[in-house]
Amino acid sequence: MACSNSPEKSNHASSVPELKENKNDTIQIVCLYFKEKNILHAIKFKIESYYHCPTVVKEMGMPESLISINPYKYEGNKIINFLSKQNINHYRFVVGLTSKDICTPKNGNKVWGVFGLGSRDGRGCISSTCRLKRGVTEQKLTERLEKVVLHEIGHNHGLDHCVSAYPCFMKDAGGKIKTVDDEPMDMCIECKRKINS
Ligand SMILES: [Zn+2]
Numbered sequence: 001m002a003c004s005n006s007p008e009k010s011n012h013a014s015s016v017p018e019l020k021e022n023k024n025d026t027i028q029i030v031c032l033y034f035k036e037k038n039i040l041h042a043i044k045f046k047i048e049s050y051y052h053c054p055t056v057v058k059e060m061g062m063p064e065s066l067i068s069i070n071p072y073k074y075e076g077n078k079i080i081n082f083l084s085k086q087n088i089n090h091y092r093f094v095v096g097l098t099s100k101d102i103c104t105p106k107n108g109n110k111v112w113g114v115f116g117l118g119s120r121d122g123r124g125c126i127s128s129t130c131r132l133k134r135g136v137t138e139q140k141l142t143e144r145l146e147k148v149v150l151h152e153i154g155h156n157h158g159l160d161h162c163v164s165a166y167p168c169f170m171k172d173a174g175g176k177i178k179t180v181d182d183e184p185m186d187m188c189i190e191c192k193r194k195i196n197s
């Protein structure tokens with residue numbers, strides 16, 4: 001007659017803390033001329049599961065006013081300003097996705113191409129598949145974009161680039177795709193502590 005209802009005990013003895021749950025902090029995903037629709041669901045799911053938040057998706061084109069001095073690149077900072085201004089519903093962060101090439105001034109180059117850009121003041125971020133998709137499978141592209149998007153949202157949480165000794169997706173990729181491929185799909189314990197504090 002013994003009722004053997006023994007719930008499985010999960011082992012949370014790991015020293016790495018989980019990120020705190022933020023139930024009412026919805027992230028808005030804005031597709032700004034984002035062509036890789038097949039992987040959108042995976043990106044949305046990754047954001048929700050990693051940062052423990054709901055997301056909503058909005059689709060739109062890329063405004064030509066955000067183009068840089070190079071006609072094939074769009075300026076990351078202008079995109080973030082645009083996303084922030086259209087955030088009239090006050091979503092916690094606005095996470096832009098695009099297939100267009102994006103750039104930011106760096107190392108004396110006004111149109112330095114980047115995988116993504118995120119503001120540390122929490123206004124928003126933009127990630128591009130343009131430099132991630134060359135010659136790779138959809139699965140590989142998904143993995144790369146997931147890491148880039150999680151990295152940019154890390155900046156939105158106030159994180160700077162990680163200089164800890166641990167593997168971490170908040171390291172500065174410096175434009176190198178190998179860095180993205182080699183890094184884990186997780187931030188290190190030091191970055192998690194900063195977000196949780
Ligand atoms: Zn970064």
Ligand SMILES: [Zn+2]
Nearest residue numbers: 162168188191
């Ligand atoms: Zn880190």
